[in-house]
Amino acid sequence: MFISPMLLETAHSPFSHSNYIFEPKIDGHRLIFSQQGGKIKLYTRHETDCTRQYPELLHPFGDDIIFDGEVACTDPETGAIDFEMVMNRFQAKKPDKIRQITVTQPVTYVVFDILSYKGQDLRKLPLMKRKEILSSISMPNKHFGIIPFIEAEGETLFSQMEAQELEGMVGKRMNSVYESRRSPSWQKVINWTYAEVFITGYRKDEFGWLTSVVTESGRLRPTGIIELGVPPKAKQAFYGVSKSIVTGEDKNFVYLEPRIRAKVKTRNWTKNGMLRSPAFVEFNLSTG
Template sequence: MLLFEIEKPFNSPDYIFELKWDGYRALAFINDNNLLLQSRNQKNLTPYFSELKSITSLFKGTNAVLDGEICYLNRDGKPVFEKLQGRIWQKKSNIKYPVTYITWDILGLNNNDLTRTPLLERKKILQNYIQESNRLKRSKYIKEKGKELYEMAEEEGLEGIVAKKVNSPYEFKRSKYWYKIKIWQYTTAVIVGFTRDKEALLVGKYLKDNNKISFMGRVKIALNEAEKKALFRFLPTLKVKKPPFKVRHKQGISWVKPAIQCKVKYTEITSNNTFRHGFVVKLKI
């Protein structure tokens, strides 16, 4: 069940609100001592997260299907997505940074289909059937007060919140019973290049106290069609042979003079000093 995205948080007695966990979405199929973790595109994630095998012993029923997120949690209990990156491309499970499965829904229990059971009833069943540990946790929720939870998540530097209608069934599609409200940050950057398929821009930021530019990575384009067409009429006139900073050779990239500033929205700046989930939303010429 996927979520629609909306811009602003809200309060409503018809909804519950949870934190938006930052990791790999996965269904967990539990059958006695057997576990299958399945990604959104039906990839088997189980071999890459062997430390989650123990969650089968924390479930009280015979079998179940759970929905949740595979996360690495730091000492403060906050998800750090970067610690997960690379796990699913490694040949062997690397548990240097052990993960936690955070579950928020139960779709089946002891061979019974629960997808038509109202959400709050499913939440109660979930609470009764799992024992929490470092490897398995329930996503906590509050009723009605979405704005307050959003403000708390913003103060803590989290990704956002989700809103779910209290009587919603579980649908295997993108559903308007569930919404996600991301917490975005905004900054000014300068365009230093573009991909030749015109699907993304490369951007940087001027460093303080000098005229040098720090490369901030690739961002998607969230301009209207008129702005995008005008931008790509102008960018080719600014082409240069190389960028104003050291960078590994990138094929399919055209570099340009840093003449156009832009407003970028993003969720965080990674340890590699690049925008995560970055979008150019406005030009500043």
């Protein structure tokens, strides 16, 4: 049984509040775990069935149950949560490949909410009551865990997330019911990484600015495309300047001299040196 998940709004900055609990934000992908009539089904937040991708999670509980949580992978060498590894797991389709990477890249399902138990819908209960029920349930193997939380001290937790270079934190109202929509009762605070890039081109059809950085050898290296966070005035200023620095074009892109610099924020850098979901912050107008 699929239940549309409760989605997060974005807080502008870390905060503390006596009516909130605060949890680490796990850098994986959302997973609804459903056991009904003894049959287990796993779903993404968009109701994509991903049951076969995670065989280590197909261990039954004693009663029917529905969890909400995040599935993640940990790099065995560094111990850090690795988003690219869990995406590799999610994209695996062939049975032989799935069996292989279940051994080399095992997942952990980090449960943070319980939506149904023993046939009873729990979504109207306050969050802290749901947490109490969740804490009473024994997990079937090492691939399941329950997310920790602290009360009130969100800024303290966020400082710890920054120090450990983790994705951020989530603040949740203690009395919040579970709503299958985006709600201000749950708020995320992202631990952004910032970078300076050159804008070296743009898409011809849908919006997107090509970005590059200068390597130690002085050459430009592509780092991805900015699609997020660009206000209308910034777009207008960019296209006004870009006309005079065009170097060429192809079917999809117009290319520019590397003369426009911008500050971006990003979740992190991928292993192959690309910005992950970069968002525009501001143009860098310094000339030094």
